[in-house]
Amino acid sequence: MTTTIRISDRSVRFPRATISPDFEEKRVIASSPWEFVSLWLRQRKRHDACVYWEQAKAFYESARDLPVESAPLPLYYAFLNASKALLECNGVRYSAYHGVTGLDLRTSVNGRIRIDNEGISIKQGGFLPALIQHLGEIEARRQYNLGEILSNLAFIHRSVAISYSRGELFLSIKNPRYVHHNGRAWFRANLQDEHTHGQTLATIPAAFSTSITDRVTRLESVATFPWSGARRPTSADIAALKDFHRSIRLDINYIASATPLWYVKRTLASYTMIRRYNLTLMFLAMHRLSEIARYKPIELIHILEGRRNWIIYEFVKIARNQFLDEIAAEITGYEISPAGVRQSSF
Structure with a gap:
């Protein structure tokens, strides 16, 4: 699970x-x-x-x-x-x-x-x-x-x-988090309902996949990293998490506020x-x-x-x-x- x-x-x-x-x-x-x-x-x-x-x-x-x-x-x-x-x-x-x-x-x-x-x-x-x-x-x-x-x-x-x-380059996401299963971990978030139609999903970067579970559209990283699942993570766990986080933050951005507002940066031909x-x-x-x-x-x-x-x-x-x-x-x-x-x- x-x-x-x-x-x-x-x-x-x-x-x-x-x-x-x-x-x-x-x-x-x-x-x-x-x-x-x-x-x-x-x-x-x-x-x-x-x-x-x-x-x-x-x-x-x-x-x-x-x-x-x-x-x-x-x-x-x-x-x-x-x-x-x-x-x-x-x-x-x-x-x-x-x-x-x-x-x-x-x-x-x-x-x-x-x-x-x-x-x-x-x-x-x-x-x-x-x-x-x-x-x-x-x-x-x-x-x-x-x-x-x-x-x-x-x-x-x-x-x-x-x-x-132009269209908006950034799509709002909810509850960004890291999840794990069977020794591997990855990024997961929920897409806002207004971003879940086919044309918008087609602009999601190749580094991510989408799926629908219980009427919620999930955004997940394709890449994963090792995670032992121990109650107290090892130094190798933390190092892998930090490296992965650094890489994914090129695509996951936030707007500063008391509770940050998170966005995924999609791929649009009209933007450099x-x-x-x-x-x-x-x-x-x-x-x-x-x-x-x-x-x-x-x-x-x-x-x-x-x-x-x-x-x-x-x-x-x-x-x-x-x-x-x-x-x-x-x-x-x-x-x-x-x-x-x-x-x-x-």
């Missing part, structure tokens, strides 16, 4: 963290992830990481009341220093260079100021390549446009779909599929917007007056909370949810 993976008689939560989630810890309820992570770093004497984290908080708060055309600059430095805290905490070496640069993709034929003409290139060295290596991303492509990157983020997928007149994690995508997008805000503010105003201005507005407003939620989970390995904070906003 298939059962949910348990550790010490407690069902394993499907965690927000990608790289080193702590599957054995309970969910943390905190009034501020900034303070929780800061205390967590101090307790472990990660002094350098704490310095970067505190400075990231200062940049983050300085952007709180800024308009969309100005906020990307301090928000990018908040993203940068929070990411430095992650690498410092894990002893990852990196250079002082940012490792990413913007490109103007306009041509004589297509010279309009729009997000699809704003290019972003990942360099061979610098901070971002170090972050990418820590995350374990293997995508070879290193140049994108801003529209492609924003289209691959679940938390603004509806504004992207409406602005581009990017096999990178949210942290990298948000970092790339905010870097390019910060460059435009700093060096070409008039062009940013043109973009914000264009047909797809809603995407930019939503990204700048929501990415700050999404990035904080994800980077806090990656640093600590904990599931951190807000307490007494309206609209799950920190």
